[in-house]
Amino acid sequence: MVKMGSRQFIKYVIVGGWNTLFGYAVYALFTWLLDTRYNLRYSYMYSFVASNFISISQAFIAHKFLVFKTKGNFWKEYKKGWLVYGSTAFMSFVALPFAVAFFSFVLPEPYKWLDKYIGGIAVTGIAAIGSFFGHKKITFGSNF
Numbered sequence: 001m002v003k004m005g006s007r008q009f010i011k012y013v014i015v016g017g018w019n020t021l022f023g024y025a026v027y028a029l030f031t032w033l034l035d036t037r038y039n040l041r042y043s044y045m046y047s048f049v050a051s052n053f054i055s056i057s058q059a060f061i062a063h064k065f066l067v068f069k070t071k072g073n074f075w076k077e078y079k080k081g082w083l084v085y086g087s088t089a090f091m092s093f094v095a096l097p098f099a100v101a102f103f104s105f106v107l108p109e110p111y112k113w114l115d116k117y118i119g120g121i122a123v124t125g126i127a128a129i130g131s132f133f134g135h136k137k138i139t140f141g142s143n144f
Contacts, residue, residue, distance in 0.1 A: 011067045012132065019062055020128045023055030027120050044116035048096055056085040060139075068140040077139055084134030091130070092123040099123055
């Protein structure tokens with residue numbers, strides 16, 4: 001099992017911060033593209049799914065090589081990484097429409113167009129916290 005020292009935790013926070021920003025940026029870009037080019041209803045849901053395929057792989061690689069620095073087992077850890085990220089992504093996918101509806105309700109009229117972007121930030125933050133424990137115990141640990 002991977003033990004989390006203070007240096008490793010700091011690296012995790014830095015890499016996790018980057019992963020969160022990267023994943024959200026891809027989500028926001030896809031949402032913007034689908035909205036402006038195709039005027040697609042529920043564009044944020046399609047964007048969420050598509051952006052997760054890219055950001056999950058990027059995040060796994062960053063964690064493996066920069067934070068946990070495990071040797072070998074790439075495909076085994078990659079599958080476990082998808083299990084962890086897939087679980088948090090699924091929960092976020094379910095929560096996203098509720099978050100968007102909430103922000104659509106509370107935002108003043110001129111800012112209602114931001115609902116899907118702020119909703120995306122809300123569920124991304126929750127997923128980032130949940131994935132920490134999953135990676136420590138499952139992806140790069142020996143508990144699975």
